[in-house]
Structure formats: C-alpha cells, structure tokens
Amino acid sequence: MTLPALADLTLEEKAALTSGASFWFTEAVERVGIPPVMLTDGPHGLRKQAGSGDHLGIGDSVPATCFPPAVGLGSSWDVGLLRRVGEALGVEASIENVGVLLGPGVNIKRSPLCGRNFEYFSEDPIVSGELGAAIVRGIQSQGVGASLKHFAANNQEEDRMRASSDVDARPLREIYLRGFQRVVEDAQPWTVMCSYNRINGVYASEDPWLLTSVLRDEWGFEGLVVSDWGAVNERVAGIAAGLDLEMPSSGGITDAQIVRAVTDGVLPESVLDTAAGRVIDLVRKVTDAAGTATGPLDVDAHHALARDAAARSIVLLKNDSVEGAPVLPLAKDARLAVIGEFAAAPRYQGAGSSMINPTRLDTALDAIRQAASSEVAFSRGFSTAVDVAQEEEVSLRTEAVAVAAAAEVAVVFLGVPARLESEGYDRDDIDLPVNQLALLEAVLAVNPRTVVVLSNGGVVALPFAEAVPAILEGWLLGQAGGGATADILFGDVNPSAKLTETIPLRLEDTPAFLDFPGEFSHVRYSEGLFVGYRWYDARRMPVAFPFGHGLSYTTFTYGDCFAAITPSGDVEVRVTVTNSGSRAGREVVQGYTALPGSAIQRAPRELKAFASVELDPGETREVVLAVRRSDLAYWDRRVDGWVVEGGRYAVEVGASSRDIRSRTVIDIAGDDLVVPVSRSTSLGEALRHPIAGPLLQQAMGRMMGGGDASGSIMPEGVDMMRILEAFPLGRIGLMGALGGGDPVTTEDIDRLIDAANGGAPTR
Template identity: 55%
Template sequence: MPSSDHTDDATGPAAVFDVEQALALLSLEEKASLTSGRDFWTTTPIERAGVPSIMVTDGPHGLRKPVASADNPGIGDSVPATCFPTAVALASTWDTGLLHRVGEALGKETRANDVSVLLGPGINIKRSPLCGRNFEYFSEDPVVSGDLAAALVQGIQSQGVGTSLKHFAVNNQETDRMRVSADVDERTLREIYLAGFERVVTQAAPWTVMCSYNKINGTYASENRRLLTDVLRDEWGFDGVVVSDWGAVSNRATALAAGLDLEMPSSGDVTDAAVVAAVRAGDLDEAVLDAAVRRLLTLVQRAQPAAQSTSTYDAAAHHALAREAAADAAVLLKNDAVPSLVADQPDAPILPLRADDASGIAVLGEFARTPRYQGAGSSQVHPTRLDAPLDAVRAIAGADIPFAPAFVTDADPDEARDRALLEEAVEIARTAQTVLLFLGLPASYESEGFDRQHLDLPAEQLAVLRAVAAVNPRIVVVVANGAAVTVAGWEQDAPAILEAWLGGQAGGSAVADLLFGARTPSGRLTETIPLRLEDTPAFGSFPGELGHVRYGEGTLVGYRYYDTKDVAVSYPFGHGLSYTTFDYSTPTATVSGTGTDATVHVTVTVTNTGPVAGAEVVQVYVGDPRSQVQRPVRELKAFTKTTLQPGEPQELQLELGARDLSYWHTTLDRWVLEGGEFVVSVGSSSRDLRGAVSIDVVGESLAGTLTHSSTFAEWIDHPVGGPLMRAELARPETSGADADGALTLDDASMQMIDDMPARVIAGFDGMLFDREALDRLVAAAAAHA
C-alpha cells in the first residue's frame, strides 16, 4: 500500500499526441471503433495514430479498480482503496470544503492507480426513499446535491483525473431501470431533476457525464438529443464526453446523432460496423461522428498525466480523513434527557457518554462487530482497513465492554437461534447502566439492481429493542443504513438515536468519537424521514407499471411536499441535533437589481450558546406566496456550515441570485422571475425556521405571445393586447361593454368569460367580437411584439 503523500503536478507531462492531427489520420472504421470501449474498463487505442487507451473505473466513494484484467466487472475483486462514506453520508455533512478534501483524496488514489476517470458522483434526486441506490445519491433537493457534488468533482479533478457525473437523467429507481420511461413534465424536469446536474456542470466542469439507462418521456437517455445536446451542451456549455452507463445504448448510430460520444463497455465489431454503415448510407453525418471522436481524443489527451503517473498517496492520512467525514456525516436524531447516574445530579441528555462510565456500558447488535459500511453493487470498495464500532468503543473506554450479537444479518429465519440471541442480549442489558444498540439494514435490503419493498428495520432487530427496553431504559440506538428508515414505531424505546448511515471504512471509530463526545455531532438530514411509506410523495406512482412511471407529484418532492401539504413527519429535512445550542438573530435581506439582474443579500448572526464547540448548518429557504403557478411553500436556495466556539457569534452573509427566485415557465420555455413579494426564511431545518423577512422584487415581463386560443383574461392582462382588446370592445356596436371597453357583466359571467379562449368568444354571433375582429387583434398584437 502506498505510504508517501507525494503527488505529481496535476498538469503532468506534455500531451503525447495532437488531437486534430490524430483525427485527420483516422479511417472511418477507426473513428467508429473509438466511440466504443476496448473492453469493460478501457477505451480503444489506435496505435498507428498515436492514440493510447485510458482506463476508467467505478467510484464514487472510493476507487474500484479490478485486480485482474480490464475485461471483467471486478465486483468483489478490486485493489485496496480508501472506502470513504457513501454519498448519503457525505451529503449529511453539508460541508463543501470537506467534500473538496475528500475529492482530492479520491483523485490522488485514482491517479496513483493509473486510472484516468473515476465514475461518479451520482446525484439523482431521492424521489422515493425506496430507491435501492439511494445510498449512492446525495439528497431529495437539487441545491444540496448540486453544490456538494460540485465540490467533490472539483476536488477529484484537481488531481489531474476526471469524473463522470451520473446518471443523466431522471434515474430515480432500480425497478425496470434499463427500459422504464420516466414520464415527467418540463417544469418538474427543470426545477427538480436537472437542476443539480446543471449546478455541477456549470460550477465544476466534469470531464464526462454518464447518461442513464432509462427513457425520459419515451426516449432513451442515450438517444435523447434534447437532453444530451440541446440542454447539456448548448444551454449549459458542457464540452466534455458523454459516456453511456454500462449497457445503456440501444442504437449506437442513433445515440451518436443525439450527442452520445462513448458507448461502454465494448460492444464488439457489430455496432462498429453499424456506425460505419450508417455513415455510408447517409443516415449519420460523418461530421457528427468526427465531433464525438474529437471530444473523446481530447479526453484521452487530457488524461495522459494520470495514465503515466508515478503518484502515491498516504493511506493512513486518507483513513483519518474518512473518519473525520463519517463523524461529520452522522445525524443525531434524538437525545432525550434521562435520569442521571450520579446521585443528586439533574436529568440530562444520555449523550455524550463519559469514558469513566465504561464499566456500565454494554454493546449489543451484530453491526457493532460486523459493520455495514457501504452499499451493494458496482460501488463496492475493497477497503485498506476497517474499523468496527465495538473495537473503537472498547479502545476509547479502555475496558473490555460486554457484547452480544443480539441478532443475525442476512440469514434465514431460525426461531430457536433468534430466541437464544435475544435472551443473551436481554441478560447483558439487564445489568448494564447504558446500552449501545447497533441496528441497521442488511445488505440484502438495499442495492443497485432492485428497490426496497418497505421502510422498516428488520422485525427481529426491533424485537430485540423492545425486549431490551423492557429491562433497561437507557438505550442509545446507532443505525447503519443507506436511506431513510421509519422510526415512528420504535423511537419511543430509545432516548437517543444516532443515524450513522453507511459511514465507510472508518465509520466505526467515528461513531465512537461521537458517542463519547470526542466530536460533536454536526450532520443534518438531506432527506426527510417520514412517519410511514404511505405518506411519501411518490406513493402510488412508484415504481410505475407497464414500462412507465408517472411523476405525478410534480415539483412537490421530498420536503417540498411534506411542508407544502403540512404532512407530519418523524424528522424534517435539514434536522440534526448537537451537544451544544445555537441562537439566531433576526435575519435581514436587501435587494439590488431587477429582473434577471436581481440579487438578494441575506445576513444573520449565529451564536454558539452551549458548553462546547460545534458546527451549525444555516439554511436559507425562499417562498413565493403569490405566484401565478403552484410553488412549494419553501425551497432551499442557499446554505453554509460554520464552526463556533462556546459563546462565539458569527455574522453570516449568503447571496441569492435571480435564478433562486425563478421558476420554469412552460409557455415561454425558460426561467422567469415573477416580481412581487418573496419570503426569505433562515433556520436549522425546513421546519425549524428561526426568522423570516419579506422582500419585494421587481420581476420581468411575463407577457407571452397572444393567439386565437389565448383566453379573454390573458388578452386583457397583456400589456399590448389589453389596450387593443379594450379599444375593440369600446366600439358602439359591442354589447356588454361600456365606452372604455370594460365589460358590464356580473361577477359570475365575468369569471366564465375570463376563462374562455378568444376563438370561442368569436364563434358566438353577436357576443363581443367576431372572427374577423379577432384576426385583426392577433395581427396587431404580433406587430407590436
């Protein structure tokens, strides 16, 4: 295992070939071959043109380079690498600086192993907590996903290796993932499912973007020109390589025309020949193929420093960073007061524990001895080492703390065995002062390739909790899982709950640090914990049927749904406790500029009012109470994490741009800022808002093009069409209008008229205007546009 922290300069040696010169040397057949992999993990070389091959491997929370040849998946057989916390955990840190440092470490290990592109991060939105791959994704919110992933990408690529932002796009389930059509409206697509990708592309410029398996509104992502070219390249300015997910290409020639550059893995000579045939038949423009090859050659040229690297890395330092990240990722959900163990002392929260109380501690649960620290599937990392929570607790306590496995994981039911394990655990708990109970989801519950069937912990684990609580009320539950689990049925039995997620190879030591107060919890939820599955926004439309999944909840995803609909939850988005407390001043907000140039400056002072140093995540939400479209009651638009000493105040300033106040207008087909009142709220969760301020923003004109099908209200409210329509109605022969062109109808009739398309009104003889008059109005409105 490399031990030096030396790394080559990220710029590396000079490029070994000229892209345009190499492209000019290639035959049509060679160009076609370059747009498919050579094998499972490497690109195709063209030796006579001086084009080398480069290697890509799985991530995203650690390098997974196969030990054997590059022509096999390598799952379970990869080189040792630091297994950092999974994305669900890294996101819960809300710390862009930390993610940048983790990215740097990942980049060093990638480069030290002669790998050019690390396949990650994955940032798909957690539409449903049932998605089996949620442990690989960041959040139910695109701002958190986008900003944290951008920091990770920047850190990785700072080391001269690339990333592959995935899975683009609307890949929110594992069920039927290779062919299901995600049917989603344009506004929801833009505001929720593309927004995070846009933030990463525009902020961090990943070297590659990986398209997903699924269809979007009936078209495969790999063949979706609007997605891969119109949006990704033309709107967002992406200039890197679009690579397919492994096996995601249905028709390679069609995919190339849509904007795909590289099919992975190798599909053999058959699809190469199909591309050549398509070019010769005129079905695929050779200039399109050339553009894809040029982008691929640019990637290969850019990656040569990593491919020729002699870099090493410090495995011990990376393990320490993984420990820091896992500690910052854990979320203290609950920490109730319990009777003190010291006579004449008041009740106090059960955590943190004191090392001198070690003689009274018992550890229960197989996950304490055999930790679950990462998810299943293509992201599995072979860790350089692995810290078990039981060992770490014993090391801090300096004592041989009693332990019982209490249950088995991923095993067939055995009533006699399970009863014996439970009874052993109860007997140990009966004589303990404090019980540390490690629960979690077995690996078989969540993985790439299938979705979860429910949100519950295994029944045998909850049986242990109930039995232990009956003999000892001082219980700390530590949960290991890759996505939200319900707690509503059992949290009353546990005074403290620490959500540890899948914390990577150092997660066991990180948990011990938190339990004994060596570190103060600072993780915050990036996904809501619902009371029950039936309360979730996508319930009833997940995972779809007959090849389609309908995104009927629209923009009301995650906390946007729960908060807007006022649905009770166990723990809200952004929630997380600490061993200290924080006080917020009343926030202020000032507006400068108008329309697309508008900027909002938010200021708030946060003070650590507790006994120990700690970090607070300050969250800024925006609501538009009078929008002409349905908008969530509040949406996260900015956040920052700050560490404060006891008694220390800090003034924080966060900036919002016009985009943070805008929505996607489906008629105008662009982002629009509708002027008027906005409410800016600042708090420590979506439901723990410490202050709010109303601001007035001057927006932009939202007047669209008037047509024969525009409603009467749209005509009257239009800055051009309104005067034209009133002038038409003011003509003496018009019935129902006065001399100023205002209708003289009762309220009920006006409501009906307002909602009528103009062409319908014109079709009624003698109503307000005829077809000829409407033709004139439409022409006049167009002339003034």
C-alpha cells in the same frame, strides 16, 4: 502530449474511438499514437478491478480507501469536506493510472425505496448540485476526470434498462435536472454519464434534446458524454444525439454499424468526427495530467480523512434527558453494553458497482472499547442471515437483554441487511427487520438509557422514535465509520450533520407511493414538483424527522436576518449565529424562499442556499447565504424557458425546513415576459397582456355598447368577468354583443392577435 488530428484517422479508426476496447478501457489507435484511457467505478472510492472486469463488483479490486457513500457525505452539508474527499479520490485514481472516476451521482431521492439511494446526496437539487460540484472539483484538481451520473431522471432500479420516467417539464427542469445543471455550469466535469432509462419515452442514450440541446447548447458542457455500462439502445441514433463514447466494448459490432451508417449517408461523417474529437480531447487531458499524484498511497492519512468525513456524516436525530441529563455523549467510564451485529460486522457501503475493497476496516465495537475506560459488554442480539431458527433468535435476544440490564447505557446497533439494499433492485419497504425491532423493545424494557445507532443506505421507519431517548442516524459510513461512531458517542466530535432527506412516518406518506415503480415500463411522476419536504410541507403532514434536521451537543441561537439585492442581481442573506451552549460546534444554516400569492404552483418553501459556521462556546459570527437569482426562477412551459416571477419574496433562515429561526421579506423584480397570444389564449390572459390588454379592452367596450354586464340575469354577487375570463379569444364571437354593442368578429380577433405578436400571427 501531442495527439493526431482527425484527418490522420481512417473512418474505421474514428468509429472505433467512440466505443470501448474492453470493460474499462477506451480504444487505442496505436498506428497514430493514441493510447487507451482507463475509466473505473467510484463514486466514494476507487474500484479498480484486477484482471477481467465486471460491472457489479463481483470481481476483486485493488485496495482503496472507502469513504462514506453519498448518503452519508450528503448529510455533512460540507462543501469543503467534499472537495477534500474528491481530492483524495483523485490522488488514489492518479496513483493507479485511472483517467476517469465514475462519479458523483446526483440523482434525486424521489422515493426512499430506490435501491441505489445510498449513492445519491439528497431529495433537493440545490444540495445535490452544490455537493456534487465540490467533489468534481476535488477529483479533477488531481488531473483525473469525474463522470457526473446518471443523466437523467434515474430514480429507481426496477426495470432500469427500459423504464420511461414520464415527468412534466417543470419538475424535470426544477427538480431532476437542476442539480446536474449546477455541477456542469460550476465545475465542468470531464464526462457526463447518460442513464439506462427512457425520459418521456426516449432513451437517454439517444435523446438529442437531453444530450445536445440541454447539456451542451443550454448549459455549455464542454466534455464527453459516456454511456452507462450497457445503456446503449441504438448506437447510430445515440451518436447522432450526442452520445460520444459507448462503454463497455461491443466487440466491434457497433463500430461496424457506425461505419456503415456513414458510408450509406445515414450518418454525416462530421457527426462522427465530433464524437471522435471529444474522445481524443479526453485522452489528451488524461495523458497530460498523468503522474499528477504518485505513490505510494498514504493509507493512514486517507483513513484519517475517511474518519473525519464519517463523523461529519452522522446525524444526531434525538437526545432526550433521562434522570435529568441527556443520554449523549457517553461517559467513558460508564458501564456500557453494545448490542447488535452491525457493531462488530459493520454495514459500511452499498452493494453493486460501487463496492470498494477497503484498505482497512474499523468496527464500532473495537473503537468503543478502545475509547472507554471501563469494560464494554457485547451481545450480537440478532442475526442478519436469511434463514435463522426461531430458537437462535430467542437465545440471542435473551442474552442481549441480560447484558443490557447490567449496564448503565445500552447502545443498540440496528440497520438494513446488505441483501435488502443494492444496485439493480429496489427495496420492498422502509421497515427494519422484525427481529431487530423485537430486540429493541426487549432492551428498552430493562434499560431506559438506550441509544440506537442506525446503519442504512436509505431512510427507515422509526416506530420507536418516541420511546428511545437517543438516536444516531449512521447511514453507511465507509471504512472508518466505526471509529467515527465512537467519536460521536463519547463526544470527542460534536455531531453537526443534518438530514438531506425527510424521514417519513410511513411509506404510504411518501410522495411517489402510488406511482413507484410504475407499470409496463412507464413511471408517472404524478407528484410533480412536490418531492421530499416540498410534499410534506404542502400537505402539512407530520414526519418523523424533517429535511435539514440534526442536533448537536451544544445549542445555537439566531439573530434577525437581513436580505439585499447584490449588483449582480443575486440575493445576499445575512444572519448572526451564536453558540449558546457549552461546547464548540458547527451549525448548518439553511436559507429558504417562498412567494406568497404566486401566479404559479409552488411549494410552501424551497431551499435556495446553505452555509456552515464553526463556533466556540459564546462565540457569535455573521453567516452569509448567497441565493442565486437563477435559483429563484421557475420553468415556464409557455415560453420554454426560465422565468423569475416578480414580487415580495419571503426569506426564511433556519436549522431545518421545520425549524425556522428568522424571517424577512425582499422585493424582487421579475423578468420581462411576453407570452405569444393565440386564439387559445384566454380572455383573462389577454387582458393582462401588455399589448393585447388595451386593445381587447377597447374591443370589449364596443361589444358592451359602452355599458357593462350589470343588467345580467345572473344572481346578485356572481362575478360575470370571472366567468368570461376563461373564454378563449377564438370563441369570444360566440358570446355575441353582451351590452347591445357591436359583436367582435373573427377578423377582429385575428387583427388583435397579429398586433399583440408584433405582426407575427399565432393561430
């Protein structure tokens, strides 16, 4: 479609283009033939509202496939699957004439209390970035734009419209921005959505460093920046910072502010032209791709994909043997008792703006009964209602115990009620409700062959982990989760999911415990780099289940791994994996790196690559892990840039962060790094500087009179140089002549600094 040039638009029309026309539509300019574009919520399904819109899912929306939310899809570690889900989302959006689907969310799971964790993939940026890029590619392959969100450091719901995420440069870059960077550079989403919060005191919606310097100048983002709905603080400051489109409509208020700012000379019209031009570019992409997918929707095919995705999302946490045999998979002719309200009334998605009106909804109870060849008993066991009489709780529990006692295996569905997990507020704890824990204890007392199936959008404490022989982490599984759960329970599908977040023993053990959710609208990220498994590993803390953990109904053995540098400078890691069990299965192979003796603070190991392999019984295949050199870099605050530190890196390949199966080492050349020298540079730093070092050694030789500090009155064994290394260069003159030589003057230091910096003095 040919759209008009900016020169054809009036100032008022250009300003109007940068604000929404309504809750879900951009502004049209009918005079010159610019149509509106519809944006609507995802990220795990299409939420196109009928009639007037709202942001929190209160109004009705058209039926759409509800795929597993990111908390489930993330555990699949399956890039191909997420691409397929993205394609399906794009198809449904295209059929409904939606131009942009608002998702995926790639924010880091800093704390398990975040009420919106169900919309995010992982506590690790590599996992979040890889999976986020896959789903963006899938959506956009169907001519529908994705909207990468929520940019950035948006890790809680408490005070989300004002709170400042106060985070240092290294963790901001290495943890909280790295996933966004991966998606932008690899998949070029059509839009990026800025978040509500402030970052180090500046609103994301009006931060030129974030929206322009980092996103565009460094990462090469080519699309449009849209606000989260209602995230604009000051519109003129926002558009100057790089916020192109404000959503939803302000009723013309901010349009007038922009026009006035341009007229008064406060805002250059060229800045407005840039934003309006990006809106027109988005309209062009959407209109050119209109009709890529046409209806009617193949509801059955998309439901089948949702079931496959849900089965790939279920993590087998534990599967011990009872009476000589693993509890799972279940025999279809076994006498089963299904217990728990969630089996019949599934908790399949989180609350808030991502709530999907599903095309259909499976229940685990129905699916289990359909798959079983014998009668399946059921008991609610507990109620999820807010106020339940004690008598009713006792009655429900008593009935469940009787049902469990008569069964060969009891399958108990536990989880977090919907009211406790939602966009807009955070959780108070990570505990399952007391009535559910009491039920489980009572069931275990009469039937040791008990399986727990969990339904939760964020991790929960598992005080029963030692007592229960088999546990499935079912997360939130979308509309087909009931059928997928039955597939896993009976072994029709071999579980292959693995945790993308650590399950801690206690909330008090979690990295952000003392600084979540902050106070007085400030949240100090005092744990720094040590988010998730990095924290637990660095502190050698026990956990319930580690990052990357997930069992199978078969077993996998690993051979020795080998690492080599590729011509592009990346690292290629190869390892053979064998299915040593009796069932076909899929293994997620994880690659971690470490640098022992590093000059900077690092976690004991960090995930840098992953891949999966599907193997028949007895089959062996080679798995290749591609570690990007850029992912080995740390953010150096001294030069405000990425630096790869040279050295002998440890490369570890494993089935989880705490199940390392093979190790090797590889020498990696570091980046050339010359840090500017100043008077605040320490003596030790200056001695290691390639230019300043030799000059300083000469100066110190004169200062020592050709001798050394051995005549010092310091006690024997005290390292005098270690004491001196901490002195800033600007204060060396205070020490005088240590060995009877010539003192080093201020002028000497300034000449040394000028020489080290190539004649560009740094004071």
